[in-house]
Amino acid sequence: MIHYWPLLGIALVVLGFALRFNPLLVVFVSAVVTGLLAGMPFLKVLGAVGKGFNDNRNVTLIYVVLPVIGLLERYGLQQQARALIRRMRSATTGRVLIIYLAFRQIFAALGLTTIAGHAQTVRPLVAPMALAAAEKEHGELDEETAEKVKEMSAATDNVGVFFGEDIFLAVSSILLIQGALAGFGIQLTPFQLSIWAIPTAICAFVIHGTRLLLFDRRLSRRK
């Protein structure tokens, strides 16, 4: 017997995000509603939420970098990142971000996903560099353009890490695929899987890299 009622929880999430309620509230209410609709008593749902939260504390560990990043910002790290780019004559926003994309994909493919990221590199280094390059080429940026440059910096980090990490043999997603398929009696080595991450990695670099070059053009047309 398949129960369709718990799917209402998904609808609640979509609706809550669309109406821009506080996301923590949306997610919590949706979890409770989904659990109740599946016939779980409230305390059991609360326990499941608590256990899920506790089991996933490792995703929040990355913020131990905040005191170091904040301290270096106090001493002008972002300003220095900008100064470095201003001195490079051929630096443009697109080129800076393409180099970062390549760096992120290559290091992720070597299994080094946590050495960079939004807190570690994008906020203190990459976004200020991309902004400085844009200012150097196109003068003072209006607020909307500066927003777009920052958004592109964050997007580039995500594309780099997502489409680099699966080339590494021991990354959790490769191990998960291996385990899931083994459950159906299909035995594969991590290598047989990670080799097939390479074509997508190359395409991701080409597609996003092209967008970055076009982004440069869009910036220069804004004047």
Place this chain on the structure above:
Amino acid sequence: MIGIYWLYVLAGAMFAAFAICSAGDRTNPKRWANAAFWGLLAASFWLGKILGDIGNGVLVLLLVALAGSHLLGRGTRQSTSDEEREQFSQRLGNKLFLPALVIPFTAFVGTLLFTYTPLSATHLIDAKAVTLVLLGAGVLLALAVCYAWLKPPVGAPVAEGTRLADSIGWAIVLPQMLASLGAVFAAAGVGTTIGSIASAIIPQGSVFLAVLLYGLGMVVFTMIMGNAFAAFPVMAAAIGVPILIHQDGGNAGVIGAVGMLTGFCGTLMTPMAANFNIVPAALLELKNQYGVIKMQVPTAIPLLIVNILILYIAGFHL
């Protein structure tokens, strides 16, 4: 052996320090709520193991209540002004990058040392947590370097960390919340239901349409769960294994790996993947909470098409 437990102790200490710092920040009209929020998070890291499931659930409820009723605020306490920062940057120059690089360098070199040299046999660091433990070690090392070189006021790292944490706010715990939503979805059988819907609409006789449905199913389900990891086992069970691999004889390596990567295209397009899409909007102080997602869609869609073609060509015609 140093395991992930010690990182939880470190993170707990940091959030406890943020809580104390927030409580003393008179420029923040909502300082007590911020102090309570970071204090609860410290309790989660320190005591999560002994609180039990219900206890952790109550802790989550309190975090949600604080954030959901808009009780969290931000201080306006100045650290250094932009002019001072310009002066520091001119005086200190590129050496400023070094402490920031200490963290990835420690993680990189340490991971190599503890994975590929005889050091790994010492079992000094839990093999499952090597990179994270070394990240923590790198942070402590970088802090030591900063203290020795820049001689900041003693409390500066905590004050600056609190400034950044306040600017991210509740989004810091959103990824954890979404993971627990995923756990409830799984317990409520949402995955099985979606899998059965997907396999019910599978068209007979067309390999390409089956590939298309598998790929789109990965994307949609990943967007709902915020995580391709949750989507993969469901779509593999519904379409990947029975139809594409067994019935149509597709290459299992391609179906597995590229199927997951197709899901990653969905991760680029959903607010449910909060740590990648919502947290950076907060970290970069963007006006539009969904700005990063909007920027990613034009990369995700062409890449999704390419992935479906790779699935079809490499999976069935090579």
